[in-house]
Every structure is written in C-alpha cells, then in structure tokens.
Amino acid sequence: xxxxxxxVTLSPEEAVGAGGYNNSKAWRRRSxxxxxxQLSRLQRSVIxxxxxxxxxxxxxxxxxxxxxWKSLTNKSLDDQRTEPEIPGLKLANPxxxxxxxxxxxxxxxxxxxxxxKPPKQPHVRRGPSNLQIKPPRRDVRLKTRHDTSRVVEEPxxxxxxxxxxxxxxxxxxxxxxxxxxxxxxxxxxxxxxKPSSVEAEYQKEPVPINERQMAVIEAFRHAWKGYKDFAWxxxxxxxxxxxxxxxxxxGLTLIDALDTMWILGLKEEFEEARKWVANDLVFxxxxxxxxxxxTIRILGGLLSTYHLSRDNLFLEKAKDIGNRLMPAFxxxxxxxxxxxNIGRGTAHPPRWTSDSTVAxxxxxxxxxxxxxxxxxxxxxxxxxxxxxxxxxxxSGKNDGLVPxxxxxxxxxxxxxxxxxxxxxxxxxYEYLLKQWxxxxxxxxxxxxxxxxxxxxxxxxxxxxxxxxxxxxxxxxAHGHFSAKMDHLVCFLPGTLALGAHNGLTxxxxxxxxxxxxxxxxxxxxxxxxxxPEIVHFNLHAQKGHKDVEIKPAxxxxxxxxxxxESLFYMYRFTGDKKYQDWGWxxxxxxxxxxRVPTGGYTSINNVQNPSNPEPRDKMESFxxxxxxxxxxxxxxxxxxxxxxxxxxxxxxxxxxPIWVPA
Ligand code: DMJ
Numbered sequence: 001x002x003x004x005x006x007x008v009t010l011s012p013e014e015a016v017g018a019g020g021y022n023n024s025k026a027w028r029r030r031s032x033x034x035x036x037x038q039l040s041r042l043q044r045s046v047i048x049x050x051x052x053x054x055x056x057x058x059x060x061x062x063x064x065x066x067x068x069w070k071s072l073t074n075k076s077l078d079d080q081r082t083e084p085e086i087p088g089l090k091l092a093n094p095x096x097x098x099x100x101x102x103x104x105x106x107x108x109x110x111x112x113x114x115x116x117k118p119p120k121q122p123h124v125r126r127g128p129s130n131l132q133i134k135p136p137r138r139d140v141r142l143k144t145r146h147d148t149s150r151v152v153e154e155p156x157x158x159x160x161x162x163x164x165x166x167x168x169x170x171x172x173x174x175x176x177x178x179x180x181x182x183x184x185x186x187x188x189x190x191x192x193x194k195p196s197s198v199e200a201e202y203q204k205e206p207v208p209i210n211e212r213q214m215a216v217i218e219a220f221r222h223a224w225k226g227y228k229d230f231a232w233x234x235x236x237x238x239x240x241x242x243x244x245x246x247x248x249x250x251g252l253t254l255i256d257a258l259d260t261m262w263i264l265g266l267k268e269e270f271e272e273a274r275k276w277v278a279n280d281l282v283f284x285x286x287x288x289x290x291x292x293x294x295t296i297r298i299l300g301g302l303l304s305t306y307h308l309s310r311d312n313l314f315l316e317k318a319k320d321i322g323n324r325l326m327p328a329f330x331x332x333x334x335x336x337x338x339x340x341n342i343g344r345g346t347a348h349p350p351r352w353t354s355d356s357t358v359a360x361x362x363x364x365x366x367x368x369x370x371x372x373x374x375x376x377x378x379x380x381x382x383x384x385x386x387x388x389x390x391x392x393x394x395s396g397k398n399d400g401l402v403p404x405x406x407x408x409x410x411x412x413x414x415x416x417x418x419x420x421x422x423x424x425x426x427x428x429y430e431y432l433l434k435q436w437x438x439x440x441x442x443x444x445x446x447x448x449x450x451x452x453x454x455x456x457x458x459x460x461x462x463x464x465x466x467x468x469x470x471x472x473x474x475x476x477a478h479g480h481f482s483a484k485m486d487h488l489v490c491f492l493p494g495t496l497a498l499g500a501h502n503g504l505t506x507x508x509x510x511x512x513x514x515x516x517x518x519x520x521x522x523x524x525x526x527x528x529x530x531x532p533e534i535v536h537f538n539l540h541a542q543k544g545h546k547d548v549e550i551k552p553a554x555x556x557x558x559x560x561x562x563x564x565e566s567l568f569y570m571y572r573f574t575g576d577k578k579y580q581d582w583g584w585x586x587x588x589x590x591x592x593x594x595r596v597p598t599g600g601y602t603s604i605n606n607v608q609n610p611s612n613p614e615p616r617d618k619m620e621s622f623x624x625x626x627x628x629x630x631x632x633x634x635x636x637x638x639x640x641x642x643x644x645x646x647x648x649x650x651x652x653x654x655x656x657p658i659w660v661p662a
Pocket of ligand 1: 198427488561562622626651652653
C-alpha cells in the first residue's frame with residue numbers, strides 16, 4: 001500500500017521545545033499585528049472608538065465610586081479578620097491590636113518637624129497589646145529600682161529600625177522575621193487594621209525592665225545555654241552529665257519555654273526555637289504520651305505562643321497534637337485514659353489499673369476548649385466539658401473535695417476517703433475557677449463546685465502549725481487528719497487570690513494571704529532557703545522545733561513553680577512589695593544551690609544540706625515554662641504584662657485568652 005507523506009518545515013523560531021508549540025511574546029505580537037492589518041479601515045476605526053469610549057467611562061466611574069468601593073473592601077477584610085468562634089463567645093481582648101505609636105509617629109502631624117512627610121499609616125503589630133511594647137529598642141538604659149530617670153532611646157537607631165521594619169513582627173523590644181509561608185492570611189489582613197480606642201491603652205510608656213527582671217533573664221539564658229548545648233530538641237536537660245533525658249521525645253523543654261522567651265523578650269532564642277518547631281517537631285511518632293502532661297505543656301504551650309506571636313505555625317502544631325490526643329476519650333465512661341499513642345491513635349490506662357487520676361482528667365479543659373474556639377471544631381470542647389459535667393454529678397465527694405482516682409470504665413471515683421489538695425487532685429480545684437473565668441463567668445456549675453470545695457478545704461483540711469501558727473492545708477485519709485502538705489499545694493494562694501479578684505468573697509483573699517506566708521516559710525525555715533517537695537507541720541509546740549518538719553524521703557526540690565506562681569498573683573493584686581522580696585530570695589537560692597556552671601539548673605536531693613544539696617542532674621521543663629516566667633512577672637510592675645483580666649494561665653503557666661459573652 002502506498003503511503004502519503006506531508007512534509008512540514010518549521011523555522012527554529014516556530015518550533016520551540018519538544019512540543020513544538022510556540023507561544024512566545026514576539027510571535028504572539030506579530031500574529032496580532034497581522035490580524036489587525038487584515039481588518040478594513042472602517043473596522044479598525046470602530047474598534048478604536050470603542051476602546052476610547054470604554055477608557056473614558058472607566059475614568060469617570062473610578063473617580064465617583066472609589067470611596068464606597070474602598071470601604072466595601074475594608075469591610076470584607078474586617079469580616080475575614082474575625083477568628084473562628086464557638087457561637088456566643090468571643091475574646092475579651094482582640095488578640096491582634098494596632099501598634100503602639102512609634103518614636104517618631106507624631107512627627108507627621110508637626111509641619112515644622114516633618115514638612116515633607118505624608119501622614120503615616122498606623123503600623124500594626126501582631127500580638128496582644130500588653131505584650132507589645134513600642135518599637136524595638138536596642139539601646140535602652142536599664143531602669144533599676146533606684147534609678148527613676150527616663151529611659152532614653154537612641155533616635156538614630158530607632159529611625160534605622162523604622163526603615164527595616166516593613167515586613168517584620170515586632171514584640172517586646174525585639175523583632176523577628178515572620179516565615180511568610182506560615183502566616184495566617186488573616187494576620188496579614190490585620191496589618192491594615194485602623195487604630196481603635198484600645199490603642200490609647202497600650203500607647204503608654206512601656207515599663208522598663210528592672211534589675212530583678214534582668215536577673216531572671218540572665219537565669220533563663222543560663223538555663224537555655226545548658227539545654228541548647230547538651231539537650232537541644234530533647235525533653236529535659238541533664239546538666240551535670242551534659243546530656244538529656246527523653247519522656248515523650250517531643251522537645252518538651254523547648255515547647256514549654258516558647259512563651260516564656262516571648263514574654264522575657266528573648267528574640268534570638270525564640271527564633272531559633274521556632275525554627276526547630278517548624279522543621280523538627282513531628283507528632284507522627286509511635287510514642288505513648290501522658291494525656292495531661294502533653295496537654296498542659298505541649299498543647300498549652302503551643303496555643304499560648306500562637307496567641308502571643310500570631311504565628312500560624314503554632315496553631316497548626318496545636319491542632320495536630322490536639323487531634324492526636326483525642327483517642328484518649330474513647331472509653332466506656334468518656335473519662336479519658338491516661339496515655340495515648342500519638343502515632344497509632346490508640347489510648348490506654350496505666351498497665352496496673354483502669355483508673356485515671358482526677359486532677360489529670362479535669363485539668364485539660366482550658367486547652368481543649370481554647371482549641372475548639374480557635375479551630376471552630378467543637379469536638380475538643382465537647383469531650384472535656386463532658387468530663388466536667390460528669391464529675392459535677394458524681395457521688396464520693398466530701399463537701400466538694402474529690403478523691404484522687406476515677407475509673408475509666410464505670411466513671412466512678414475509686415479509692416474513696418482520701419482528700420488532698422496536693423498531687424493527683426490539685427489542679428482539679430484550680431481549673432474549676434479558671435474555666436469559669438475563661439468562659440466569661442457564666443458556667444455556674446464550675447463556680448458552685450469551686451466554692452463548695454473551698455468550703456470543704458476550710459472545714460476539713462485547714463490547720464495551724466506551732467510555734468508560728470502558720471495556716472496550712474493538710475490531708476484527710478479515712479477521717480484522719482495528716483499535717484502533711486505538698487509543695488504542689490502552694491498553687492492555692494494564687495488561685496484563691498484570683499477568685500477574689502474576680503468578685504468572689506474577700507475571705508478567700510484573707511486565706512490566700514495566710515497560705516502564701518506558709519508557703520514562703522516552707523522555704524525560709526529550711527537550711528538552703530529552698531522548699532522540699534513535702535513538709536509536715538508541727539501541731540504542737542516543742543522546744544527547739546520549727547513549724548516545718550521534713551522527712552528524709554521528701555527533702556528534694558524539683559525547681560517547682562507553685563510558690564513563685566502564688567507570689568506573682570499576690571503581688572499583682574495587693575502591690576505589697578514583700579512578695580517580690582520573698583521571690584527574690586528564692587531566686588537567689590536557686591542560683592546558689594541549683595545552678596550548674598556549665599549551663600542549666602538542676603533539681604536537688606537535699607534542701608537541708610547547704611554544703612552538699614546533692615544535685616539530681618535534671619532540669620524539669622517547668623523550670624523554664626513556669627518558675628522563671630512567674631519570677632519575671634512577679635518582679636514586673638506592669639500589670640499589662642499578661643493582664644490577668646484578659647488572660648488566664650493554664651496549670652503550666654501558659655496564658656490563654658479569657659472569652660467574654662458576645
Ligand atoms: C507542672 O507540670 C504543673 O504546674 C502541674 O499542674 C503540677 N506540676 C508541675 C509543676 O510543679
């Protein structure tokens with residue numbers, strides 16, 4: 001059979017690439033021109049006339065409709081700005097507010113000073129107002145307690161920074177480059193926001209960092225150096241052996257410390273840690289984590305860092321871990337299991353029991369509720385609210401005091417008859433109050449349970465020691481009172497003070513004042529000036545005996561935060577400087593007995609032996625997440641540095657926003 005061929009010759013210009021398809025600009029231009037030339041003169045004139053007509057219409061409509069169009073655009077941007085919310089709830093403080101005025105922001109108004117400058121668009125910063133302190137300052141003189149002179153800024157430096165600040169996030173005296181790929185579209189939109197009346201609130205002069213706060217920053221840097229040098233990306237530093245320990249294998253210390261770095265203004269450290277979160281933090285791991293610990297430290301840490309930085313990376317990570325923790329709630333009673341395998345999506349109780357700890361299942365609510373509010377996904381809040389509702393109705397309480405265990409099958413309390421405000425029950429009481437505050441003080445069952453429990457504490461657990469008559473919270477076991485108090489109980493004065501600040505009875509404040517004195521004495525009466533893990537109080541005066549007795553098994557100190565935490569609340573609400581002084585003593589003793597010269601701080605085994613406190617070779621993540629953060633806040637006189645009417649701290653010291661009724 002004959003085959004016909006057609007031969008086609010392509011010029012190199014026309015045959016481009018293997019596909020032979022030429023769409024080059026030059027080719028397209030030529031072809032259009034050829035088509036234009038083929039038109040008749042009349043056709044060309046009609047087309048030209050149409051173009052001219054359309055251009056004139058365009059100019060007219062632009063000038064007359066420009067303004068309404070602009071405001072329409074702004075409105076739709078405003079709409080997009082709204083965070084996802086649980087119906088009926090909104091933030092007390094919009095998390096992103098307009099920026100404080102810059103050093104030269106007023107110059108535009110003064111023709112003498114700045115004749116050529118057009119009026120400035122207000123620069124808007126990300127992050128809550130009370131954590132945004134003016135433009136970055138590089139040369140700020142330290143204002144000490146004795147130095148009342150004004151802080152001086154170097155104008156040239158400020159001006160330089162003004163120029164380079166276009167695409168940066170500015171916060172507490174520091175500046176970071178956002179990773180654009182992880183920015184929420186909405187946070188970019190927020191830069192267009194106009195100043196609101198709230199602006200005035202934080203345009204006041206920032207309160208300069210004082211000497212004691214500088215000492216906290218120094219302590220943090222020292223701790224961080226150890227972590228960075230020997231434990232980077234691991235859970236905990238072992239500062240003496242210059243190594244690390246792993247609990248969940250999720251960089252626990254680093255995550256716990258993120259918002260502390262933000263609050264302390266440690267820009268470089270924060271940036272470096274952020275990079276690790278972005279590149280190395282992976283939750284898709286075949287690892288068992290404790291639901292409570294990973295919620296308060298990891299989920300809580302990521303959520304608060306998201307709120308402070310408005311960096312979407314942290315919200316994404318929070319969503320990821322939040323979802324991976326959800327299998328814990330798949331139990332017959334809906335009371336969650338203690339452990340979850342975050343890679344496999346399976347959960348289980350500890351090997352020896354089907355019980356969970358009461359404090360653990362009732363101290364994950366602030367975080368999951370906030371995750372629902374941010375994501376618009378109700379499942380997180382539903383799961384934890386169900387636990388609270390269930391516990392509210394349970395029998396086995398003693399005047400509002402709860403046992404320490406709850407069964408995941410039956411949903412009932414177990415090991416009845418033992419009541420403590422220490423380990424395994426502590427944060428149940430803390431979260432009753434804090435959830436009530438978080439939710440805008442509307443959830444009455446939470447308040448009822450809290451008030452009843454404090455009455456229960458007064459009735460069953462309060463006693464006074466000898467000889468100093470210190471008020472303390474003991475324990476009750478099957479009707480027998482024990483004068484034992486965990487250091488963990490020292491969260492209580494702070495919580496009571498917070499309740500009183502939120503309108504609860506003034507008696508609570510009185511009790512808080514008495515209890516914080518006791519917690520301080522748990523440090524002051526000990527040879528190193530550091531509290532042991534557990535003390536026993538003397539109920540009867542004996543010659544030569546102090547109020548506080550320590551058993552050999554209890555004389556360790558894990559760098560815990562509770563007393564410093566309560567000192568912070570007490571100082572915020574009373575302004576009494578003695579609380580700052582007590583905190584200062586504690587910081588100095590941490591420096592004296594727990595600081596490791598090569599970097600980091602260590603827990604110690606013996607608070608009674610100043611010549612050999614027996615270092616344990618471990619720095620707990622809460623030392624950076626909580627203890628040093630509360631120290632820094634305690635020494636600050638700026639009530640807007642994490643304002644307690646806008647934020648509620650979770651039990652790991654991660655501040656989350658308070659919601660208000662819509
Ligand atoms: C922290 O993980 C939390 O504060 C928790 O509520 C109790 N224990 C430690 C600190 O002591």
